[in-house]
Amino acid sequence: MERNRKDREGGVLTTVAELFDLPADVVAGLPRLEMVGSRQLYLEHHTGILAYTDQQIDANTAGGVLRVKGERLTLLAMTAGELRIGGHIQSVEWVR
Incomplete structure (x- = not known):
């Protein structure tokens, strides 16, 4: 029961x-985010990059699109399921 x-x-x-x-x-398999100050973001369980400029990175996840905005953004590391973004991160938002 x-x-x-x-x-x-x-x-x-x-x-x-x-x-x-x-x-x-x-x-x-939900996304997991970890931020180190405003300089680095670590994302687990992504399913790909949808957009990438030095001011905005959109990552696809099972929970929706994670949009990271900032200045001088770069992909520091990327594997099939993990992503590390560096630069000056100004905002992180979910886009549905």
């Missing part, structure tokens, strides 16, 4: 995360 209630409220991914004591965002 308790198990069915959990499945309805949080879904299967939440149940699996609880069962294995994992963060739900990791199990669901």
Whole structure:
């Protein structure tokens, strides 16, 4: 009975995360952001770059498009699932 209630409220991914004591965002593949001041942004679970200039970078994620605006923006590192942006970051926003 308790198990069915959990499945309805949080879904299967939440149940699996609880069962294995994992963060739900990791199990669901949701994007994870980490900023170091206004100079660097680290993004996990992206699915590609949609736009790239030295003033704006748009990264596609399962949660929508993450738009980073600033000055002298550069891609410091990029792998299939991780992205590191450097420069003077002025704003970070979700574009749906």
